[in-house]
Amino acid sequence: MLRTCEEAEAYVASVCFKHGPPSLVGVELEWLVHRRDQPAAWPDPAALAAALGSHAPTTLVLASPAAPLPHGSLVTVEPGGQVELASIPAPDLGTLLSTVRADSAELHRLLAAEGLYPIAEAADPVRPPRRILDAPRYVAMEQCFDRIGSGGRSGMCSTAAVQVCLDAGEAVDVAARWAALHALGPVLVAAFANSPRLHGRSTGWKSTRMACWLALDPWRTAPPVSLDADPAAAWARRAMHTQLLCVRRDGAAWDAPAGMTFADWVRGALQVPPTTDDLDYHLSTLFPPVRPHGHLEVRYIDAQRGPDWELPLTLLASLLANLSTIDAA
Numbered sequence: 001m002l003r004t005c006e007e008a009e010a011y012v013a014s015v016c017f018k019h020g021p022p023s024l025v026g027v028e029l030e031w032l033v034h035r036r037d038q039p040a041a042w043p044d045p046a047a048l049a050a051a052l053g054s055h056a057p058t059t060l061v062l063a064s065p066a067a068p069l070p071h072g073s074l075v076t077v078e079p080g081g082q083v084e085l086a087s088i089p090a091p092d093l094g095t096l097l098s099t100v101r102a103d104s105a106e107l108h109r110l111l112a113a114e115g116l117y118p119i120a121e122a123a124d125p126v127r128p129p130r131r132i133l134d135a136p137r138y139v140a141m142e143q144c145f146d147r148i149g150s151g152g153r154s155g156m157c158s159t160a161a162v163q164v165c166l167d168a169g170e171a172v173d174v175a176a177r178w179a180a181l182h183a184l185g186p187v188l189v190a191a192f193a194n195s196p197r198l199h200g201r202s203t204g205w206k207s208t209r210m211a212c213w214l215a216l217d218p219w220r221t222a223p224p225v226s227l228d229a230d231p232a233a234a235w236a237r238r239a240m241h242t243q244l245l246c247v248r249r250d251g252a253a254w255d256a257p258a259g260m261t262f263a264d265w266v267r268g269a270l271q272v273p274p275t276t277d278d279l280d281y282h283l284s285t286l287f288p289p290v291r292p293h294g295h296l297e298v299r300y301i302d303a304q305r306g307p308d309w310e311l312p313l314t315l316l317a318s319l320l321a322n323l324s325t326i327d328a329a
Contacts, residue, residue, distance in 0.1 A: 001273040005240055005263050011276055012236035012283065016292035017174055022167035024089040024295070025096050025317050029104060029309050030082050030160035031118040033111060034127075042130050043081030043116070051114035052077075055107075059135045073103040079131045079138040080124075080157025083111065089165070089295075093317045097310060122160050122302035123195035123208045129157035136254040140246035141285070143255050151215030154198060159209040160303035162192075164316045166296050173323070178231040180326045181290045182223055184319065185300050192312050194302040209302050213287060217243060221287050235292055240266070245285035248278070 002008045033043055049056050054067040055075045068074050072088040085107055090096035108118065119125070131142055131153075138156070145152020169177045193206035205211045213221045219242040228234035240263040244256035247270070257269070262282050265274050274282075283293075289300040301312045319325045 001275055002266050002279065003273065005266050008262070008266050008274075008279055009233070009236035009240055011279060012239050013232035015280070015294065016235055016283065017168045017232040018294040019168065019171040019174065022169045022173075022177075022320065023091060024165075024167055025093055025313075026087045026089045026165035026295075027096065027100060027309070027313050028084055028086045028161075028163040028165070028297075029100070030078065030084045030162070030303055032080075032082050032121070032124050032158070032160050032303070033116045034119055035115050036117055037115075039126050042127060043132055045081070045132055047114050047116060048077060048081060048083070051111045051116055052083075053110065055110070059133055059138075069103040069106050071099040071103045073100065073107075075107060077133065078156070078160075079133050079135075079141070080129060081132045082157075082160050083107070093314060096313070096317075101307070119160075120305045121195055121197065122304075123154075123198045123212070124158040125197035126200055127158070128199045129153045131157050134252075136248075136252050137246055139252070140254040140256065144243075144245045145216060147258060148216055151212040155209070155212035155216070158198065159195065159212055161209065161299060162301040162303055162309045162312055164298040164301065164313050165293075166298065166317065166320050168292065168294070168296050173326070175227075175229055175231055176323075176326050177296065177320060178290070178292075179227045180320065181296060181298055181316075182227060184316075185223065185289050188312060188315070189300050189302075192301050192304065194304055207302050210289075210300060216287075219243065220245070220285070223289050231292070239279075239283055239286060242282075242286055244282065248281060 035041060049061050052075055054065050056064040057066050057076045058064050060077045074086045076084045085104055087100050131138055141156060168174050189207050189210055195208040196202055196206055198208045241261050244260050246254040247256045248254055260269055291297040291299060298316060
């Protein structure tokens, strides 16, 4: 049980920034999918389950073994039916590219066999947002986001991203790597923007996906206001003051009391004190442009057309591989 905010903050700082030589790289690729002859139809959970077979996540098929793809990548399905491939960490960029190329080809082969194909944009240009999964997390997420506005439902159900995962690095370099990824953010969001339309209209944004996420609670989704010399401590404070998106319980209702932060929970706002498992889960409900997750998860790149996901992945991995380019950023 977590009894004090200081204890909880120390835990967050220790698990979210793992120190060590930056040696691994990974990527998560998301795609909106549709039927080419029915572009306005939402993805059908049964068709997704049939396509993915043993690779289907348990949020889609409860009894699924959720088997990895041939080269180790795992498949998940997002609330609106977006399909995601999450690579295993690779020791170098070349290995990562070859394994993800193979696994993504296999994934798209499986989807195509059921008539499902990727949309070439990072925001749904035709369909309004619709949640197709009933997992308690997603029901609570939708309720939480709807209290703020329409952007959250669009973000969770109608957008897709390329997420690049990089080691946090040695303790002495963490702050510089963290700062570099944030400094590069606006440039790379613009360079790889691929979502000018949403729900049948042009929005005026090049990256409507980012606009959706930034329209939400800034504690949950905005970049840091300032880049603290101790990013682990700053992130821990932020996590504590972010409102609960959900509270896990037996049964289907995971909704959290409106306005309650994790710090409130630690201070006794709910009858049962939180555990470190609860805190880990809370951290998974924060969606900033760069999320510390042991490693650093860069979340600000729009999903790309075809094989173009390789470009932002290669660029970010290369820029963060050298101290001189980190300092220049």
